[in-house]
Structures are given as structure tokens and as C-alpha cells.
Amino acid sequence: MRIIYIDIDSMRPKHFGIHGYHRNTTPNMDKIAKQGVRFNRAYCATSPCVPSRASFSSGLFGIHSGVVTHWGPGCDYRYTNDKDRPMFTRLLRENDYKLATFSSFADRHDAFWYMAGWNEVHTHTLKAGNENADEVIDAVLPWLKQNGKDDNYFLHLQLWDPHRNYTIPNKYQTLFQDDPAPAWPDQYTIEQHQNNYAPFSARMTFPYSDKSPLETMPDRIGNTTDFKKFVDSYDGAIRYMDEQLGRLFDTLEELGVMDDTAIIISGDHGEAMGEHGIYGDHVCADEAVHNIPMIIKWPGLERTNVQFNELVYNVDLQATICEMLGIKVPRKWDGKSFANLLRRTSYTPRDYLVWDHGLYSVGRSVRTDDWLLMRTYHPGVVPLEPIELYQMKEDPFMINNLAEEHPEIVEKLDHYLQEWYQEQVGQPFEKPDPLPLVVETGPFKYITKDKWAEHLSNTGREDLREQYLRRIGEIDSI
Missing domain, CATH: 3.40.720.10 (Alkaline Phosphatase, subunit A)
Structure with missing residues (x-):
């Protein structure tokens, strides 16, 4: 072939x-x-x-x-x-x-x-x-x-x-x-x-x-x-x-x-x-x-x-x-x-997928037929909420975060996430999950934490700089 x-x-x-x-x-x-x-x-x-x-x-x-x-x-x-x-x-x-x-x-x-x-x-x-x-x-x-x-x-x-x-x-x-x-x-x-x-x-x-x-x-x-x-x-x-x-x-x-x-x-x-x-x-x-x-x-x-x-x-x-x-x-x-x-023979599809991302921000998501649950473990340089939930058929551009409105869906998808995680790390002699290493050190690769704050300040975007530093815990939230 x-x-x-x-x-x-x-x-x-x-x-x-x-x-x-x-x-x-x-x-x-x-x-x-x-x-x-x-x-x-x-x-x-x-x-x-x-x-x-x-x-x-x-x-x-x-x-x-x-x-x-x-x-x-x-x-x-x-x-x-x-x-x-x-x-x-x-x-x-x-x-x-x-x-x-x-x-x-x-x-x-x-x-x-x-x-x-x-x-x-x-x-x-x-x-x-x-x-x-x-x-x-x-x-x-x-x-x-x-x-x-x-x-x-x-x-x-x-x-x-x-x-x-x-x-x-x-x-x-x-x-x-x-x-x-x-x-x-x-x-x-x-x-x-x-x-x-x-x-x-x-x-x-x-x-x-x-x-x-x-x-x-x-x-x-x-x-x-x-x-x-x-x-x-x-x-x-x-x-x-x-x-x-x-x-x-x-x-x-x-x-x-x-x-x-x-x-x-x-x-x-x-x-x-x-x-x-x-x-x-x-x-x-x-x-x-x-x-x-x-x-x-x-x-x-x-x-x-x-x-x-x-x-x-x-x-x-x-x-x-x-x-x-x-x-x-x-x-x-x-x-x-x-x-x-x-x-065209017997095939059992997956009920859900789990994927992750480790650059600019760190997160892991669960995707079902209808829903997307995003859990952000480190926002990095992106204004993300810790938990975001989207009804993908009605909201394909992910505009309306429904996490607070549908805690039961968050709980269900969180169960899928934990189920997936245990399947991966629970295998005998399996090595640890590498994602926490990026959370610990920060996803600041091409865009570094302090330099980005400085850039926002130098370009007259002090309001955005404050939002950014609050989100990553560098200054206290108001």
C-alpha cells in the first residue's frame, strides 16, 4: 500500500x-x-x-x-x-x-x-x-x-x-x-x-x-x-x-x-x-x-x-x-x-474525549456530543475562567459560559475527566502526569510573565495589565 x-x-x-x-x-x-x-x-x-x-x-x-x-x-x-x-x-x-x-x-x-x-x-x-x-x-x-x-x-x-x-x-x-x-x-x-x-x-x-x-x-x-x-x-x-x-x-x-x-x-x-x-x-x-x-x-x-x-x-x-x-x-x-x-462493520464510538493544552495557558477539557467543559489550571497570559462550560450545538463559538447555570453538567463531565485520568495514571508503573509541571513553572514560553505585564503598561493598557496580574495572582483581587 x-x-x-x-x-x-x-x-x-x-x-x-x-x-x-x-x-x-x-x-x-x-x-x-x-x-x-x-x-x-x-x-x-x-x-x-x-x-x-x-x-x-x-x-x-x-x-x-x-x-x-x-x-x-x-x-x-x-x-x-x-x-x-x-x-x-x-x-x-x-x-x-x-x-x-x-x-x-x-x-x-x-x-x-x-x-x-x-x-x-x-x-x-x-x-x-x-x-x-x-x-x-x-x-x-x-x-x-x-x-x-x-x-x-x-x-x-x-x-x-x-x-x-x-x-x-x-x-x-x-x-x-x-x-x-x-x-x-x-x-x-x-x-x-x-x-x-x-x-x-x-x-x-x-x-x-x-x-x-x-x-x-x-x-x-x-x-x-x-x-x-x-x-x-x-x-x-x-x-x-x-x-x-x-x-x-x-x-x-x-x-x-x-x-x-x-x-x-x-x-x-x-x-x-x-x-x-x-x-x-x-x-x-x-x-x-x-x-x-x-x-x-x-x-x-x-x-x-x-x-x-x-x-x-x-x-x-x-x-x-x-x-x-x-x-x-x-x-x-x-x-x-x-x-x-x-x-461498515461493528464500531462502538467514544462517549467523550479528553484533551489538554500547555502553552500560553494550561488546561484540560472534556468534549461530549453536546457539551465542552474546560478546566484551566493556570491561565497564563489568557483571561480564562477556572471552569467554563459550553453547549456546543447552540453556542459553537463558546460565547456563553454556562458553568454556574448547569452545575449538574459540570459534575457529570468532571466525573468523565476523573475517570479518564485514573485510566491513564492508574496503569502499573505508569509515569506521572507531566501537565502539573507546566502548571508549577507556568506556561510562559514565548510570552514571559513579567515582560507581558511591562508591555501592557508601556503601551498604555494599564487597565488590562491590572486585569492580567489579578488573574495570575500577582496582585490582590478587588
Whole structure:
């Protein structure tokens, strides 16, 4: 079997045409989706980039991989060659698959454990994630033309384009200027967001700077016109990336292997576009950050152009790939194969998911069919409540915190959270949860605690500085 895994950084499923987005952002990826299946509710188990790709490499939740943040305490990858908990890449290679990755991820994040298992690692530039899709595809196509007709390979390519800043050709930065922006956030919501002290929020869209690095991106989000300019650039980056992927798909057609090649499109995490007052980044354990794309075109599937609403994790993909290939799923992986769902046989979906986040803030969340419970253990630089509860079908943008109105739901989801936690740490000889290490030291990585307070003061935002220091306990609450 030939497998191509397309790994997109910071991609929102809601911005795929196949998921109903009103702009024509993903025509090439939509064609792949119509030849396979797609999941509306796929989520990364641990965010953001480094923890999520630790899950990709290991098949584990962050609580087991040891990686729940970007560096320092809570970012100790627990590599083991245990046959019951092998690395995903090593397992495929042991089963006679040739593995190649085209990714600058390890270089960008000093995550050199990511190199393990691959036959070939192509960093293709020294830009550490600041390269555009054309540079990635330019490197991939010669490899594909040489190896694309071979059997039993796993080709992984990573694309950064939807990750800010959107350094794409001007044509794509203005491609959607005549199309309406998403209806939310509206003007009232954006006005409310002016009181958010977090980095990447409306008044501080570019931390430590009041000036956008690109002419096509606004300096800040003060109104719906600014938001449209911002989302136009995000969508333009997606469309540019999609057109570059079209070159990849055309090459598969030219080689005559498209029909016999499995194509998986997914990502490391999502991206906020106004949710929790954040524009173009990932700062907490909410729905916008954890909802990821998941499209699977697999040769021989009976059903195509089908969407699923089951709750699934990114780590379920590794288990599913193995089962579809006839490889025994390791006993201690956290992923649950949904191969039977693809095959239309007996499949018992998960009742709930638990995910966590350890950068800018520290939290763990529970997601059921209807509800999202967010527990924030350290707010870091984000104005989050300790407990937030959202009715996701009625409130998909997480505007109304219903925790006080529905204590019975909070209690029920807290029970799920404790049930999940005991299942993870209660295993014999299991190592401790790494998330408390980030709580203890603080999630102040790129944005440090004191420097952010100083920045708020120096830019005339003393009111927001006081809110921030109260929230993290540096000054007494009034």
C-alpha cells in the first residue's frame, strides 16, 4: 500500500469547502475528500504543535508521551522501544514500509526525537517552518517521480501555510477580498474583544508590536473590516497551499497511481478566529484549537464522499492505519482504531474525549456530543475562567459560559475527566502526569510573565495589565 500523509499546521476544518465553507478555499483537497471519507469532529489529544506531533510519532496522549508543551518542564519525550508501546514510524518500518518525511518541524522546535524511525528525513530548507507550500512541494515531487510507483511506502509532508504570518504571494492575500467574511465575529463581538489582554487578541494581534509585519494583514482587529482583512489572508494561505497540493495530486495521476494510493489529510491543531477573543493562534484547550481536519481516501472503501460525526482523536489515526494495513495495533497505544467504521462493520464510538493544552495557558477539557467543559489550571497570559462550560450545538463559538447555570453538567463531565485520568495514571508503573509541571513553572514560553505585564503598561493598557496580574495572582483581587 502507498500512503501519503498530508500534515497541515493550524488548519481549521471549518475553512474547507467540503465542510460547507462559503469561500472556495480547498478545491483540490475537496476532490480528495469526495473520493473518501471525512470527520467533522476529529480532535488533537494534546496541543499545540510539539505535543500534537509527539502524539503522531508515538500514538499516545501527552500524559503518556511526556510532551504537553513546547520546551522545558512538561516537554520530556518518553521514548521507549517497548513492543507494546512502539513509535508509529518505527512500527511501520519494522513491517517493511519505506518511510520518508518532508518536514522542518524538528528543526523549528528542537524536537529531534521526531527523526526516529524514518528511512529518509528531508528538511528541504533551513527556514524552520517559514517556508511556503511551493517550497515543500518542489522538494516532494522529484521524490515522488522517482519512488511514486513503488509499493509499501509512507510519505509524510508538512505544510505551514495556514500558520501565521501568511507570507504568500499577493495574489492570494487578496484573492477573497470580494467575498464576504464569515458572519462571526460581528462588530459587537469585536468591540467586546477590545478588553482582552491576551497576546493575539484584538488589540494585540501581533505581540510586542502594534504594527503588522505584512501590508495585507491588519495591525489589529478593531472592526469587521479589520477582521475581513485578517481572514482574507488566512483563507488566501489555504487556497495557495491547496493549489500546490494540486500539483502533487496531478503527479499521482500522471504516474497512474492515484486510485491505488491512500491519501490522508490532517493537522496538528486548529486555529482561533475570534474564539476566546484570539485571532490567528492557539492559546487554550478550546474547540477551535483542538478541532482538526481528518480526510481519508483509502483504496477499496465501499463508501465515498461520506462524512462522519463520531468523536475521534488524532491518535486514532495511527491505530486505524495499522489495522487497515493488517499490522497489529500495539497494546499500550492510546489510539482506538476506527477501521471498522470505514469498513461498515461493528464500531462502538467514544462517549467523550479528553484533551489538554500547555502553552500560553494550561488546561484540560472534556468534549461530549453536546457539551465542552474546560478546566484551566493556570491561565497564563489568557483571561480564562477556572471552569467554563459550553453547549456546543447552540453556542459553537463558546460565547456563553454556562458553568454556574448547569452545575449538574459540570459534575457529570468532571466525573468523565476523573475517570479518564485514573485510566491513564492508574496503569502499573505508569509515569506521572507531566501537565502539573507546566502548571508549577507556568506556561510562559514565548510570552514571559513579567515582560507581558511591562508591555501592557508601556503601551498604555494599564487597565488590562491590572486585569492580567489579578488573574495570575500577582496582585490582590478587588
